[in-house]
Amino acid sequence: MSEGAVGGRRQRTDKQRNRTHILEVAEEFFAERGIAGSMDAIAKRAGVGPGTLYRHFPTREALLAALLQARDEELEARRDAIRREVTDSRAALAQWLQALSEWVTAFDGLPEPLRAALTEGTSPLAITCQGFVTTTEQFLGAAQRDGAAKPWVRGRDLFLSTLATAWARGAVMADESSPDALVSLMRTGWETPTGKTAPGSDEGRPSSA
Amino acid sequence: MSEGAVGGRRQRTDKQRNRTHILEVAEEFFAERGIAGSMDAIAKRAGVGPGTLYRHFPTREALLAALLQARDEELEARRDAIRREVTDSRAALAQWLQALSEWVTAFDGLPEPLRAALTEGTSPLAITCQGFVTTTEQFLGAAQRDGAAKPWVRGRDLFLSTLATAWARGAVMADESSPDALVSLMRTGWETPTGKTAPGSDEGRPSSA
DNA sequence: CCGCGAAACGGAGACTATCTCCTTATCGCC
DNA sequence: GGCGATAAGGAGATAGTCTCCGTTTCGCGG
Numbered sequence: 001m002s003e004g005a006v007g008g009r010r011q012r013t014d015k016q017r018n019r020t021h022i023l024e025v026a027e028e029f030f031a032e033r034g035i036a037g038s039m040d041a042i043a044k045r046a047g048v049g050p051g052t053l054y055r056h057f058p059t060r061e062a063l064l065a066a067l068l069q070a071r072d073e074e075l076e077a078r079r080d081a082i083r084r085e086v087t088d089s090r091a092a093l094a095q096w097l098q099a100l101s102e103w104v105t106a107f108d109g110l111p112e113p114l115r116a117a118l119t120e121g122t123s124p125l126a127i128t129c130q131g132f133v134t135t136t137e138q139f140l141g142a143a144q145r146d147g148a149a150k151p152w153v154r155g156r157d158l159f160l161s162t163l164a165t166a167w168a169r170g171a172v173m174a175d176e177s178s179p180d181a182l183v184s185l186m187r188t189g190w191e192t193p194t195g196k197t198a199p200g201s202d203e204g205r206p207s208s209a
Numbered sequence: 210m211s212e213g214a215v216g217g218r219r220q221r222t223d224k225q226r227n228r229t230h231i232l233e234v235a236e237e238f239f240a241e242r243g244i245a246g247s248m249d250a251i252a253k254r255a256g257v258g259p260g261t262l263y264r265h266f267p268t269r270e271a272l273l274a275a276l277l278q279a280r281d282e283e284l285e286a287r288r289d290a291i292r293r294e295v296t297d298s299r300a301a302l303a304q305w306l307q308a309l310s311e312w313v314t315a316f317d318g319l320p321e322p323l324r325a326a327l328t329e330g331t332s333p334l335a336i337t338c339q340g341f342v343t344t345t346e347q348f349l350g351a352a353q354r355d356g357a358a359k360p361w362v363r364g365r366d367l368f369l370s371t372l373a374t375a376w377a378r379g380a381v382m383a384d385e386s387s388p389d390a391l392v393s394l395m396r397t398g399w400e401t402p403t404g405k406t407a408p409g410s411d412e413g414r415p416s417s418a
Numbered sequence: 419c420c421g422c423g424a425a426a427c428g429g430a431g432a433c434t435a436t437c438t439c440c441t442t443a444t445c446g447c448c
Numbered sequence: 449g450g451c452g453a454t455a456a457g458g459a460g461a462t463a464g465t466c467t468c469c470g471t472t473t474c475g476c477g478g
Binding site: 217221224260261 | 424425427428429430
């Protein structure tokens, strides 16, 4: 499945070695400088020429997609764990969104290309995104059947919201509580239910958990 | 107040003319290509050298800030109108956020530098942003005193959310209803109130208005 | 009207980043 | 070991940002 050539001679070992090494270096590089760092700098740090980098990963998105693959698997494992262990559909959806939000924060600046992938569909990131939208729809559907989520909300909107929240997190404003505030805003909104709950209600207040 | 020199000779007319013309061209340029277009291209279209462009506006942010100034005044006018005409604090906050959201969508890609300005504070956009955060806090405060908004939400979070929503709007996903969905998600959340409202309630459903 | 000094202009070019060729080096197989 | 396929390397084409400095234009006083 991951063999390059179908019939011919087998893949050269130096190619595989380079690929792996570039991935290691890029992981480190993106982790410390965000995804906007220079491609040539990655090549240089990996000790290869730019040509080699681009042959392996024709675009920054391709490199990102390869890097995220390992994490994708973690996320899928987490999805399965939630399905298995969390019976309350409301909690399951919340936990899935939490997991998604962590995945999306793997590297600084990641939300941007993910959003682009969602729109254009031509990026190697697009397939992954699409899969996670589908998963979101499933958790959401279950929550909606149980009356735990509003019936007109759609999975793609929740996914986009998660992306947007992660994007906003990049602007912490020297204030560490904003991320939580944004997540709970997405979950419960800013508005109090009209004429149903008393003013000052704790309904929907973000918990420290 | 807007005179450059304090005592000396008066500002050269060609400078003022160039400044105005650059602004006109940049407005048009950003409107059609988004704020990421090449600075040199703006200079060229305006018929000036890059040096002239950069002397007037040392950074892209400075140019943006100058462009937004006119719109800032519109937004402030709208703020005053809402204060004057909308007595219901819930509606007032909603309308203010709507106005803010339109302002933030003036140019494609605007949310990004605004977020950066919010964090760094060194950009010429920062002061403007800060002012609008304050206004948001005022509308929010009024709504909270009336029990129309949840008491722990903060103005800066609402502002950031508005920014994030506008950012996400850039990824319409060939689907025109997402923007509304995101706005109403921010307003009412995805979760149904726990144990208070029947499943399937219309509570918080986005209206077409 | 003219000339002078200050102010502003223009654009060449230094710098950085992306991405592409084409030559050279290396590998897999017999 | 040798041959053909495959990959590596890196110079360089292209594009964008921003600066520096020689040249032009302007405002003002005579």
